Amino acid sequence: MDSKVIYEKLIQSYSEKNLTWITTQLISLYQEKHYDALREVMATVSEFTGRREEKIHRCFAYLLKLYHPDRTKYYVQFIRENFRHGNFDQLHGLEHIFLVEEMDFTNMRSAGIDEDIDYHPEEIWDETDPGFDIFDAEQMSMTDDPEDMPDGEQGQNDFISAVKRKIYGNLEIDLPVHLLEDLDEIDMAEYEIRSLDGIRFCKYVQLMDLSGNHIDDLSEISECRLLKELYLSHNQIRIIDALGNLGELTQLDLSYNDVDDLTPLSGLKHLEYVNIIGNPVSNEQIEMLKKKGIMVANQPRS
Known part of the structure; x- marks a missing residue:
């Protein structure tokens, strides 16, 4: 041509x-x-x-x-x-x-719909590695303040328990904090997570997928300050104030939650893209982000 x-x-x-x-x-x-x-x-x-x-x-x-x-x-x-x-x-x-x-x-x-969003095998960690510290949720051995640690198994629906299930297949084996601190990418989509207790140990994570869970409180995630990509689709989130602390965030998926206030995102200088499909967000909120040069994915106007 x-x-x-x-x-x-x-x-x-x-x-x-x-x-x-x-x-x-x-x-x-x-x-x-x-x-x-x-x-x-x-x-x-x-x-x-x-x-x-x-x-x-x-x-x-x-x-x-x-x-x-x-x-x-x-x-x-x-x-x-x-x-x-x-x-x-x-x-x-x-x-x-x-x-x-x-x-x-x-x-x-x-064509038929595809309900199975994503499942991929995770990498395996070697427990014999030097410095492989053990995090025992019951003994709470990695902190001086018991109030800062997850309570037991939290009904097996907290973040720590979900990670245990994914890595080991059961909840009886201790989870190494070293593992969480070293990860820069975490995929915990569709693990029936209700609480993010313990997620603050993922202090160096840059990409996290928590889609398809039952999360309604994001307060713990505010400690993951190096996050660049965060996927929270299909949860039960209403308040996103904690996201205002994620200064490195560039990409955010909030689709199919119950968020109606995007103001906490207005101060994120590196944010490039937000998916708000399936949320009761007003046109004013959308325009607020667009004026800052942020690409917004939302429902097409009829």
Whole structure:
């Protein structure tokens, strides 16, 4: 295809109107739980971008950020400058949008839904490693203040108990604090977690997925100050004040909770993207974030 034709086609494809259409299709797939369809879109895009992502919430976030209409000005400027300087390889990297436009989204939505969001095996830790300190929730041996530690098993629905189940398959084995402190990525999606007691030990975590649990109190997470990506979809969250302490946060998924006040996010200088689909958030709240340059995924206006 002639370079001039490609240029004109890219300008048209990356128009605000077309990007809005694409994001509307993606949001519909997400709302209707067509997760395999979203993964199909991601696989198509990855042939150009090199980004591979199977985890559905991260996959959706990546696609929304990629095609968000708020990026129209950036894309148009990028296309024009690279065309002017003859950087056609750079323009080729944007051609994934042509394939996405041709996808049959109507047929995708007619397929069965995918209820199973994500399950992936975790890595194994060696208990013989030097410095492998043991955290015993009952003995509370890692703190001088018993009030600061989780109470027993907390009905086996607290964060610590869930981590034990995931790593060891039972609750009888002691959990090493060293493990939590060293992790920079934690996936505890769909582990029936009700309490975040003990999560503060994850002081160096940068990416955390707590989607699909029963969490209603985020106060403990305020200690995880290095978090950059946080996925909290499908919980029972109403108040997000604790998130105001996460100064490094760039990406946040709050979809399908009961949040109506996004004010605590207004001071997060690095925040780039928020998913608030399925929350009773007012237009004023959404505009507040958009004015700060934050991309917001929300329900399409009818």
